[in-house]
Amino acid sequence: MIVGALCPPAWFDADALVVAERALGCLLVRGEVVARITEVEAYRWPGDTANHCRMGRTRRNAPMWGPPGHAYVYVCYGIHPMLKPGV
DSSP states (O other), rough: ESTTSSSSGGGGOOOOOHHHHHTTOEEEEETTEEEEOOOOOOOOOOOOOTTTTTTTTOTTTTGGSTTTTTTEEEEEEEEEEEEEEOO
């Protein structure tokens, strides 16, 4: 499965644990760059204190509050680019 244009937004409209399992092994494609998703993490709001939404909506985490199919991208510890599908 290729994540993005070939996946309808509804594909992402599920519990974080379900979307994480679905995404594992999928391909992200942008032009000639192809990356396979080999590791996933799932954070659930409101009970998960590791979730970036735990303190409410901010400009930074706004994609996670938007419609399914958008991405939340951030840099972990200032060195690891991370991508999270927004729901």
